[in-house]
Amino acid sequence: MLANKSSNNMLMAGLVQQKCTSNIENNRKLLKTNAEQLAQMGANIIVFQELHNSLYFCQAEDIAMFELAEPIPGPSTGYYGKLAKELNVVLVTSLFEKRAPGLYHNTAVVFDKDGSIAGTYRKMHIPDDPGFYEKYYFAPGDKGFLPIKTSIGKLGVLVCWDQWYPEAARLMALAGAELLIYPTAIGWYPPDNADEKKRQQSAWITIQRSHAIANGVPVIAVNRVGNESLEGEAGIDFWGSSFVAGPQGEILAQASSSNEENMIVPINLGNSEIVRQTWPFFRDRRIDDYTELTKRYIDKS
Numbered sequence: 001m002l003a004n005k006s007s008n009n010m011l012m013a014g015l016v017q018q019k020c021t022s023n024i025e026n027n028r029k030l031l032k033t034n035a036e037q038l039a040q041m042g043a044n045i046i047v048f049q050e051l052h053n054s055l056y057f058c059q060a061e062d063i064a065m066f067e068l069a070e071p072i073p074g075p076s077t078g079y080y081g082k083l084a085k086e087l088n089v090v091l092v093t094s095l096f097e098k099r100a101p102g103l104y105h106n107t108a109v110v111f112d113k114d115g116s117i118a119g120t121y122r123k124m125h126i127p128d129d130p131g132f133y134e135k136y137y138f139a140p141g142d143k144g145f146l147p148i149k150t151s152i153g154k155l156g157v158l159v160c161w162d163q164w165y166p167e168a169a170r171l172m173a174l175a176g177a178e179l180l181i182y183p184t185a186i187g188w189y190p191p192d193n194a195d196e197k198k199r200q201q202s203a204w205i206t207i208q209r210s211h212a213i214a215n216g217v218p219v220i221a222v223n224r225v226g227n228e229s230l231e232g233e234a235g236i237d238f239w240g241s242s243f244v245a246g247p248q249g250e251i252l253a254q255a256s257s258s259n260e261e262n263m264i265v266p267i268n269l270g271n272s273e274i275v276r277q278t279w280p281f282f283r284d285r286r287i288d289d290y291t292e293l294t295k296r297y298i299d300k301s
Contacts, residue, residue: 009270014043015263017242019226039087047092050185061136069098085115094183106138119148123159145171153178173215184223187238209249216276247275
């Protein structure tokens with residue numbers, strides 16, 4: 001058992017696991033209400049799920065959905081910046097960014113306690129699977145894997161599909177991220193059977209816990225919950241299960257797979273240093289022999 005390094009390194013993390021509807025204004029109002037509740041409970045950082053303003057529109061390729069996109073700064077950054085300032089919290093949001101005509105990104109925006117934009121991260125890994133047709137909407141990010149500096153520390157913000165890639169987590173940690181944060185929209189495709197659904201959910205939790213262990217940092221993953229269906233589509237059963245893991249992969253808190261929940265979780269950032277001293281993975285990395293990691297595939301047949 002690790003001793004707490006310092007109470008001065010404590011964060012009170014608020015996670016909002018919420019169902020979304022087609023009514024954007026109602027979604028934003030509910031997010032505001034949930035954030036207010038968490039702030040009253042002592043949260044100093046609050047994390048929303050991926051693309052929280054609307055239904056998960058990537059279930060189908062529909063040109064009309066581009067109307068949901070907006071510039072950054074824009075109306076939503078104004079709304080959430082004001083909310084962060086009112087609540088005196090660091091706020092992690094996830095927006096559909098219109099960067100230029102015909103150029104769109106899946107972008108996380110982090111607000112500091114004064115309501116200013118501390119930084120942005122554009123999703124780097126873009127999936128294209130049944131029910132998750134994100135390549136139709138989003139260009140890959142071009143801002144690199146750089147932590148966002150805030151008044152409470154350096155945040156390694158990544159987005160959903162990024163969570164499957166150890167390279168992304170490692171690069172964030174090497175650049176000084178004290179915490180990895182994954183706004184997420186992941187769920188079950190209805191045709192899959194119960195055993196396959198269980199394997200998928202378990203894999204999702206396991207891979208992110210492994211990022212915590214390999215890098216000696218806490219991880220926050222915030223997922224959508226509930227069924228969302230677009231007209232004519234099979235729909236997705238988002239599996240919730242938002243969680244926080246400590247730097248040894250230990251689960252500090254986890255939400256249910258079916259209910260809307262607000263969670264507040266104490267995180268001691270000071271424990272990361274103790275873990276890295278005990279398990280010095282950064283020290284023992286053979287960086288001189290990793291050059292082939294930049295290749296798509298190594299064929300030595």
